[in-house]
Amino acid sequence: MTRVVAGIDIGGTNTKISLVDESGNVISKTVLATLNYPEAKIFAEAAVEEIDKLLLGARINGRVAGVGIGAPNGNYFKGTIEFAPNLKWKGVIPMTKLFEDSLHAPTIITNDAKAAALGEMYFGAARELTDFIYITLGTGLGSGFVVNRKLVYGHDGFAGEFGHTIMIPHGRLCGCGRRGCLEQYCSATGIVKTYLELIKNSDAEGYNNLEISKIDSAHIYERALSGDEDAFYAFNYTGEMLGLALANAVVVTSPQAIFLFGGVAAAGELIFNPTIMSFEKNLMPIYRNKVKILPSGLPENDCAILGAASLIWDQLSN
Amino acid sequence: MTRVVAGIDIGGTNTKISLVDESGNVISKTVLATLNYPEAKIFAEAAVEEIDKLLLGARINGRVAGVGIGAPNGNYFKGTIEFAPNLKWKGVIPMTKLFEDSLHAPTIITNDAKAAALGEMYFGAARELTDFIYITLGTGLGSGFVVNRKLVYGHDGFAGEFGHTIMIPHGRLCGCGRRGCLEQYCSATGIVKTYLELIKNSDAEGYNNLEISKIDSAHIYERALSGDEDAFYAFNYTGEMLGLALANAVVVTSPQAIFLFGGVAAAGELIFNPTIMSFEKNLMPIYRNKVKILPSGLPENDCAILGAASLIWDQLSN
Numbered sequence: 001m002t003r004v005v006a007g008i009d010i011g012g013t014n015t016k017i018s019l020v021d022e023s024g025n026v027i028s029k030t031v032l033a034t035l036n037y038p039e040a041k042i043f044a045e046a047a048v049e050e051i052d053k054l055l056l057g058a059r060i061n062g063r064v065a066g067v068g069i070g071a072p073n074g075n076y077f078k079g080t081i082e083f084a085p086n087l088k089w090k091g092v093i094p095m096t097k098l099f100e101d102s103l104h105a106p107t108i109i110t111n112d113a114k115a116a117a118l119g120e121m122y123f124g125a126a127r128e129l130t131d132f133i134y135i136t137l138g139t140g141l142g143s144g145f146v147v148n149r150k151l152v153y154g155h156d157g158f159a160g161e162f163g164h165t166i167m168i169p170h171g172r173l174c175g176c177g178r179r180g181c182l183e184q185y186c187s188a189t190g191i192v193k194t195y196l197e198l199i200k201n202s203d204a205e206g207y208n209n210l211e212i213s214k215i216d217s218a219h220i221y222e223r224a225l226s227g228d229e230d231a232f233y234a235f236n237y238t239g240e241m242l243g244l245a246l247a248n249a250v251v252v253t254s255p256q257a258i259f260l261f262g263g264v265a266a267a268g269e270l271i272f273n274p275t276i277m278s279f280e281k282n283l284m285p286i287y288r289n290k291v292k293i294l295p296s297g298l299p300e301n302d303c304a305i306l307g308a309a310s311l312i313w314d315q316l317s318n
Numbered sequence: 319m320t321r322v323v324a325g326i327d328i329g330g331t332n333t334k335i336s337l338v339d340e341s342g343n344v345i346s347k348t349v350l351a352t353l354n355y356p357e358a359k360i361f362a363e364a365a366v367e368e369i370d371k372l373l374l375g376a377r378i379n380g381r382v383a384g385v386g387i388g389a390p391n392g393n394y395f396k397g398t399i400e401f402a403p404n405l406k407w408k409g410v411i412p413m414t415k416l417f418e419d420s421l422h423a424p425t426i427i428t429n430d431a432k433a434a435a436l437g438e439m440y441f442g443a444a445r446e447l448t449d450f451i452y453i454t455l456g457t458g459l460g461s462g463f464v465v466n467r468k469l470v471y472g473h474d475g476f477a478g479e480f481g482h483t484i485m486i487p488h489g490r491l492c493g494c495g496r497r498g499c500l501e502q503y504c505s506a507t508g509i510v511k512t513y514l515e516l517i518k519n520s521d522a523e524g525y526n527n528l529e530i531s532k533i534d535s536a537h538i539y540e541r542a543l544s545g546d547e548d549a550f551y552a553f554n555y556t557g558e559m560l561g562l563a564l565a566n567a568v569v570v571t572s573p574q575a576i577f578l579f580g581g582v583a584a585a586g587e588l589i590f591n592p593t594i595m596s597f598e599k600n601l602m603p604i605y606r607n608k609v610k611i612l613p614s615g616l617p618e619n620d621c622a623i624l625g626a627a628s629l630i631w632d633q634l635s636n
Contacts (some may be wrong), residue, residue, distance in 0.1 A: 131472055131477075138328055145571075147468075148468065154465075154572020155572060155573065157450050159449075159569075161569040162569055162570060166562060176602050177603055248566075249570065251475060251480055251482050252478075254471075254472020254474055254476040256473045284479060284494050286479075286494075301355060
């Protein structure tokens with residue numbers, strides 16, 4: 001009998017639900033509209049129903065060996081989702097308990113970036129690595145630190161908030177209430193802020209106010225490719241800051257590699273080149289030319305569910 | 319029969335050699351003048367002889383269960399001391415091999431700050447903690463990160479170089495060849511630099527050149543206690559920078575506590591107060607009022623040898 005686990009990626013709009021085997025094959029998957037479930041309990045029950053349907057569809061008798069969940073603000077130790085700004089459920093949601101009440105299989109949750117890091121370790125480009133850092137450059141900057149094949153959770157599950165490293169005291173205001181956090185510069189949101197500052201100082205090249213309000217990181221990427229210097233410089237500035245922050249992270253864990261994943265990382269050389277240049281320049285000499293900065297080795301669409309599934313495989317292997 | 323290990327702390331001038339039991343009792347100890355041994359091999363043989371003498375003196379039959387060594391630039395994985403600027407032995411010294419050739423007991427080496435962190439975990443104020451950061455404020459700034467009761471070595475043993483976090487790009491020149499490293503501000507050396515900058519801008523209060531060349535951190539401490547505002551501010555500035563750096567470290571490992579140890583930490587409130595104030599101010603809200611900044615719980619004189627000894631107890635317990 002094939003042993004499978006459920007890998008679930010909870011997002012603000014949609015939730016991906018999948019069955020994943022021990023080799024990281026996605027056996028089947030489906031999508032649930034998170035927004036349709038104002039109550040977390042009903043959501044968990046619906047998700048469990050979908051898991052059953054997937055098992056049936058895949059002709060798998062028996063149950064899943066466990067449920068792994070990646071979610072914004074997911075807390076590994078408490079099994080909760082806590083005060084996630086992009087989800088409808090407010091306050092502290094006991095998500096693993098809701099699943100376990102309904103499915104009777106061990107359920108583990110963590111935040112999406114930590115889950116992705118674990119997915120990379122089990123099924124992606126970090127299979128042979130012992131120590132690495134995983135950075136997701138999306139709306140914010142998420143991170144997962146792996147030390148000696150273990151994810152760093154911290155004593156309370158709140159480790160890996162690397163996006164909230166203060167880079168510029170008195171810098172840009174951050175959602176966390178402080179100023180100058182890394183994710184205000186190095187993220188899709190950050191690059192838009194940088195670009196808007198840049199075009200305000202140049203002649204804004206004919207943008208009208210409506211157009212300006214619609215500028216997103218994908219737009220800046222297109223502009224950079226078509227020769228817009230401000231757009232190109234926005235990526236450069238982002239990479240320069242990210243390279244310095246990563247060089248400072250290396251002195252803590254001395255990793256073999258750092259992975260960049262997510263929307264901004266998909267810009268490829270535009271972001272990797274300035275990041276690597278700044279990284280090597282700022283790196284303490286003993287680490288130079290030793291720490292690789294790499295793209296994820298996982299298919300972008302399956303990265304989150306593979307990461308979530310690996311939470312269970314990780315526990316079963318320990 | 320009492321099981322004992324040898325705990326050795328190699329310093330530029332002197333090497334402390336001790337016998338330590340499983341409860342962290344220092345059974346006996348002695349000192350070897352490191353400077354008298356231009357050759358590392360002869361040094362290791364002399365140290366092994368001292369261990370034998372200590373065993374005899376303590377009426378212990380049999381051998382030590384192992385030898386733990388804390389040394390500047392000690393590399394855990396390779397068993398080497400590499401390019402230590404404060405030691406006479408140049409290049410790469412295979413120190414554990416030299417001991418094992420002579421003593422036939424397992425020998426482990428790491429740098430002094432990492433050893434001290436482990437000592438704190440086994441015998442000091444971190445006995446009940448799972449995750450903490452250990453900072454030594456001496457000539458430089460050393461560090462040891464403990465994650466889930468394990469010291470973070472990194473894949474190559476070079477983790478924990480927190481003193482080389484770049485705090486001020488284009489700041490003070492550091493021995494590592496870059497600029498603005500934390501240890502250029504937060505260490506005995508750093509506080510002297512800060513104080514000298516401050517008195518240059520004030521009227522230097524009657525220091526002559528000879529006196530200025532003799533200013534060390536102990537002198538600044540005395541001055542601060544006797545009301546010298548520049549000296550007081552030098553500690554404040556040091557604490558402010560250290561607090562920010564530590565707040566940034568917390569987002570990586572989410573520890574329960576941070577220990578400050580070494581010469582500058584011995585200044586007590588003068589350094590702890592501004593550090594804690596800046597730390598709490600700069601801390602991401604989810605961590606506030608949760609992470610303690612504490613002095614070491616070990617006797618200052620025995621901290622290094624207890625740390626070195628705990629390298630062996632740590633290995634035997636795993």
